[in-house]
Amino acid sequence: MGIRRWLTILFLLLLNNLTAQNIGEKTSVSLITCGSGNELYSTFGHSALHIYDPTTGLDRVYNYGTFDFDTPNFYVKFCRGQLNYFLNVTDFNRFVGTYQYEGRWVYRQELNLTTNQKAEIFAFLENNASPQNKFYKYDFFYDNCSTRLRDVMERLLGESLVYPDVSTDTTATFRQMIDLYLIDLPWSDLGIDLALGMPCDEEADFREKMFLPDYLMANLGKAKVLRDGELMPLVKKEGLVLAENPNLTKSDASSILWIFWVLMIFCFITGIFIHPKKLKWFDIFFFILIGILGIVIALLWFATEHSATKWNLNLLWAAPSWIWGAILLVRNKPSSKFFKVHAIITFTIVVFWIVIPQSFHQAVIPIVLALAARSWSWQKRRFIIKKAADAPQV
Structure with missing residues (x-):
């Protein structure tokens, strides 16, 4: 023994x-x-x-x-x-x-x-x-x-x-249950919703x-x-x-949604009235930020043992490929095909929002629309340049 x-x-x-x-x-x-x-x-x-x-x-x-x-x-x-x-x-x-x-x-x-x-x-x-x-x-x-x-x-x-x-x-998903605790922590709520995948939208028994x-x-x-x-x-x-201390300092529960709707409106207005080259560095920063977010989401899915971060459909819009879009802009070689594909993907996500089997945070809608607007802006520019080049010379 x-x-x-x-x-x-x-x-x-x-x-x-x-x-x-x-x-x-x-x-x-x-x-x-x-x-x-x-x-x-x-x-x-x-x-x-x-x-x-x-x-x-x-x-x-x-x-x-x-x-x-x-x-x-x-x-x-x-x-x-x-x-x-x-x-x-x-x-x-x-x-x-x-x-x-x-x-x-x-x-x-x-x-x-x-x-x-x-x-x-x-x-x-x-x-x-x-x-x-x-x-x-x-x-x-x-x-x-x-x-x-x-x-x-x-x-x-x-x-x-x-x-x-x-x-x-009462019926509730895991995501709905934890959302109740994050009302006073809007930024944490956003971050957690971005990190968690489809398993959290299963109904908890x-x-x-x-x-x-x-x-x-x-x-x-x-x-x-x-x-x-x-x-x-x-x-x-x-x-x-x-008992809870009544003097306990509470977190600021102010809504953050307005920030992303302002971003979306800005991207749409500038996409219509301002040449995209004037906002090149804004787009580079924006695309890199979304690309990094996509890398983090991908790592949480594929490189960790967290069951709740698997099958995260936020990768549909927060794709690491946005970094390549930023690189194209840095090199002054914006690809019409790249931005066309990404504009279609982002607009499609918004159109089919209700049937996507994962619950996205409310801030995702204006973010996706902002990405669609900036992609469309660069695609529109490339289309106009190509059309002008193909026009018969007098």
């Missing part, structure tokens, strides 16, 4: 002994839900599980939403979806202190569990927090701090956990919606647990631990 196996057996024996000593009738198991913060990473809230016993001094908060900035190649792994998150354990005061500092609300729901169920949850989490088990591959929609706790409840309570009637549940901590809190709050043949509320008692 190998050393690793002996160590595992020893760990489980110690864990069972620790469980027996610390879990009793007065032990409480609570779902802790934390409100949104001002930073993008905290926009969607947070979930954790708290196990507490006043008689033994047991006080442990299990938090699946942690990662280590000191991880080698941290930013590369984060961008490529290869960063390991891990289960962190701390005490309640230290956990809440972070949210108090950030001015965010914290809500507790004590679960109505038997002593055996509490012991099983405690043993499972302690085993999960061991060095060999605590790391996992994070996925924003399918494997995060909230879904992990949902899975713990379902795995350990089994068929005794009864969710509320799902037939009355009842369980999948619990990737958001608020939905986990709401659904466990309505759930029942079967005990001695009788259905009882899963949540025994609940209440606010920490």
Whole structure:
């Protein structure tokens, strides 16, 4: 028998002994839900599980939403979806202190569990927090701090956990659900919508919606647990631990759409009345910017493990090929064929907007129209030059 196996057996024996000593009738198991913060990473809230016993001094908060900035190649792994998150354990005061500092609300729901169920949850989490088990591959929609706790409840309570009637549940896609949290962050909303592909436009079922901590809190709050043949509320008692700081500075929620509509109007007017050569450097910058965006979208699709960034139809208009258009302008060799093709593509996207199976951000319409206008402007110029050259000489 190998050393690793002996160590595992020893760990489980110690864990069972620790469980027996610390879990009793007065032990409480609570779902802790934390409100949104001002930073993008905290926009969607947070979930954790708290196990507490006043008689033994047991006080442990299990938090699946942690990662280590000191991880080698941290930013590369984060961008490529290869960063390991891990289960962190701390005490309640230290956990809440972070949210108090950030001015965010914290809500507790004590679960109505038997002593055996509490012991099983405690043993499972302690085993999960061991060095060999605590790391996992994070996925924003399918494997995060909230879904992990949902899975713990379902795995350990089994068929005794009864969710509320799902037939009355409203339908929503993953994209629609996260959009509700980004109303006060318009630039983040735009960036996230550009980065996410068609998988986010799939309808989230009842369980999948619990990737958001608020939905986990709401659904466990309505759930029942079967005990001695009788259905009882899963949540025994609940209440606010920490109120939101009313002085918390909120992000500027001003609409950004007007910026892109002004851009579109400018591109159309100049395309009609101003020779494109006078706006050559504007077009070069514009096309390079869109081309770089296309490269980023392509990398998120093909060079990462993020499931949500696959099949991103924003590449139809934000194509890396726009960079070639900019190069043609720098060389003073605008191609009629290039700009004709891109003008047709962009106009077609607008015409068939409704039937495209991906939900685009509202700002995309004026951006696409602006691209179409500038492409048409260069195509129109080349057409006029060619027509003049083909005219019979007198």
